[in-house]
Every structure is written in structure tokens, then in C-alpha cells.
Amino acid sequence: MPSGWKxxxxxxxxxxxxxxxxxxxxxxxxxISLCFILADMESIVQNNxxxxxxxxxxEFIERCRKNPAYSLRAFAxxxxxxxxxxxxxxxxxxxxxxxxxxxxxxxxxxxxxxxxALFSSGTASMPGFLSLSDDEFELLSDWHHFAIIxxxxxxxxxxxxxKIGSRLGLHVEEVRDAIERLQRLNFIQIKEGVIKVLSPNxxxxxxxxxxxxxxxxxxxxxxKSLDAxxxxxxxxxxxxxxxxxxxxxxxxxxKEKLKEIRKELAAFLQTDDEKNLDEVYxxxxxxxxxxxxxxxx
Numbered sequence: 001m002p003s004g005w006k007x008x009x010x011x012x013x014x015x016x017x018x019x020x021x022x023x024x025x026x027x028x029x030x031x032i033s034l035c036f037i038l039a040d041m042e043s044i045v046q047n048n049x050x051x052x053x054x055x056x057x058x059e060f061i062e063r064c065r066k067n068p069a070y071s072l073r074a075f076a077x078x079x080x081x082x083x084x085x086x087x088x089x090x091x092x093x094x095x096x097x098x099x100x101x102x103x104x105x106x107x108x109x110x111x112x113x114x115x116x117a118l119f120s121s122g123t124a125s126m127p128g129f130l131s132l133s134d135d136e137f138e139l140l141s142d143w144h145h146f147a148i149i150x151x152x153x154x155x156x157x158x159x160x161x162x163k164i165g166s167r168l169g170l171h172v173e174e175v176r177d178a179i180e181r182l183q184r185l186n187f188i189q190i191k192e193g194v195i196k197v198l199s200p201n202x203x204x205x206x207x208x209x210x211x212x213x214x215x216x217x218x219x220x221x222x223x224k225s226l227d228a229x230x231x232x233x234x235x236x237x238x239x240x241x242x243x244x245x246x247x248x249x250x251x252x253x254x255k256e257k258l259k260e261i262r263k264e265l266a267a268f269l270q271t272d273d274e275k276n277l278d279e280v281y282x283x284x285x286x287x288x289x290x291x292x293x294x295x296x297x
Contacts, residue, residue, distance in 0.1 A: 153277050154279070154280065
């Protein structure tokens with residue numbers, strides 16, 4: 001047997017004996033199989049516990065959205081933990097332990113059985129927890145994910161959640177949450193404090209799978225547009241419209257033309273070698289009927 005396997009076997013034996021009180025059977029390959037199975041179980045449990053941290057983060061963000069004056073101190077008091085520890089926990093500088101998960105579970109609306117599921121060998125599935133599909137939905141439905149990607153292209157950009165939040169009018173925890181999600185989905189990579197964009201923000205297509213997220217996303221952009229009309233000087237924005245009667249048989253043709261126009265404008269507004277990008281703007285196009293469309297036989 002390769003000499004390296006002897007060390008692995010000794011490590012596994014020590015781990016199982018110290019952590020679980022197990023004594024391995026004489027058969028070497030059975031021992032190794034059991035080691036890998038248990039290591040995989042441990043990895044799953046750690047992933048489940050990580051979801052507790054994400055759930056805490058999302059709960060804090062929701063509370064801040066409802067009450068902009070809501071503080072980290074108030075949230076720490078609610079969770080009955082130290083404020084400094086909570087801050088490090090949200091930043092990912094402190095790990096979630098099983099005891100901590102058990103203590104915080106009820107505060108997050110989890111039943112004892114759901115908290116217990118975190119420590120099983122299966123993947124926990126609980127309301128409000130993030131899976132990859134939830135990540136995709138959040139990315140599509142919250143405008144600030146794409147805004148962060150574009151902001152990273154501007155001059156003097158710093159990968160600092162506090163400064164990003166200030167520039168986009170977001171809470172710092174919203175920024176941290178969005179950055180983590182963008183990394184999980186391989187949209188960006190952060191190395192030595194620098195964001196590298198790995199995937200363009202036009203990757204997503206409007207399929208049935210993403211339509212609900214798209215609806216939420218477009219509604220949020222329209223809300224931002226309405227806010228801009230009231231608070232952004234006219235010389236820093238452009239709002240226009242045209243009302244026109246059309247032949248609906250040509251509707252697919254019109255929509256395709258609008259897609260081409262958007263692509264042309266994106267290329268015009270931001271060339272590949274552009275070095276002086278300084279602000280992030282949103283172009284939103286709406287094309288919809290004003291008349292009530294009746295079903296035609």
C-alpha cells in the first residue's frame with residue numbers, strides 16, 4: 001500500500017476516536033471508506049451550519065429595510081449575543097458552532113426539529129434558507145447585484161462594503177450579502193481586495209424559470225426610475241416616451257428591434273477600452289399596451 005495512506009489512516013483513526021469514540025475495523029480499505037464517508041458527512045454539516053449565518057444576515061437586512069434606523073446593536077440584543085461577535089459573524093470571521101445554531105435557531109423562526117436537521121448527514125431544507133436556485137432568484141430580483149458589478153468598473157472603485165453601500169444607497173450588510181452571492185455564482189472573483197468580473201451581467205435570459213424574478217427586478221427598476229424623477233436633476237437623467245398605434249402581428253418584430261437597440265446603446269455607452277467610467281446608470285425600456293387586449297378567436 002502507498003506509504004501516504006498510512007498517515008491518512010492514522011489521522012482518520014485519531015479523528016474518529018477523539019470526536020466520535022469510534023475504533024476502526026482491521027480491514028484497511030473499509031477503514032478508508034468509512035473515513036471518507038464521515039468526512040463527507042462533516043462537510044455537509046458545516047455547509048448546513050453556514051446557512052445559519054446566511055439566514056442571520058438576511059434577517060438583519062430585512063429588518064434594516066423595514067426600519068433604516070435599525071442598528072446592529074439592536075439586532076445583537078434581540079439575538080442575545082455580543083455585538084462585536086455578531087459583527088464578525090456576519091462578516092464570516094467567526095464560524096457557526098452547533099451550540100450557537102441551537103441557540104439562535106428559535107430566534108430565526110426555526111423549530112427544534114429543523115435545527116436538529118442541521119447536524120444530520122443530509123442537506124437541511126428549511127424555510128428562508130438559501131439554495132443555489134434561491135441565489136439565482138435573489139440575483140435576478142435585486143437590482144443592486146448588477147449595479148455592484150458595474151460600479152466595480154468605475155475609476156477609483158474600492159472593494160469596501162461601506163463605500164459601495166454609500167455610493168448605491170444600500171446598507172453595508174446588503175452589500176456584503178450581494179458580494180458573497182455574486183462570488184458563489186461565479187459572477188465575480190475577489191483577489192487582494194480587487195474585484196474581477198468573470199461573467200457579464202447580461203448572462204440571464206427571460207425564460208419561464210426566471211420570469212417571476214424578472215418581474216420583481218423590473219418593478220424595482222421602475223421604482224428607482226420614479227424616485228429619480230423626483231430627486232435627480234433633469235440634466236443628469238433622460239425620461240421620454242412615445243405613444244403609438246401598432247399592428248400586433250408585428251409585435252415579435254418590434255421586440256427584437258428593441259433588443260438590438262439596447263445592445264447598440266450598451267456598446268455605445270461603454271466601449272471595451274473605456275478608462276474613465278465614473279457613474280452607474282440604468283437604462284430601462286418599457287413597451288406595453290394601453291388598450292385592453294381582448295382574446296381574439
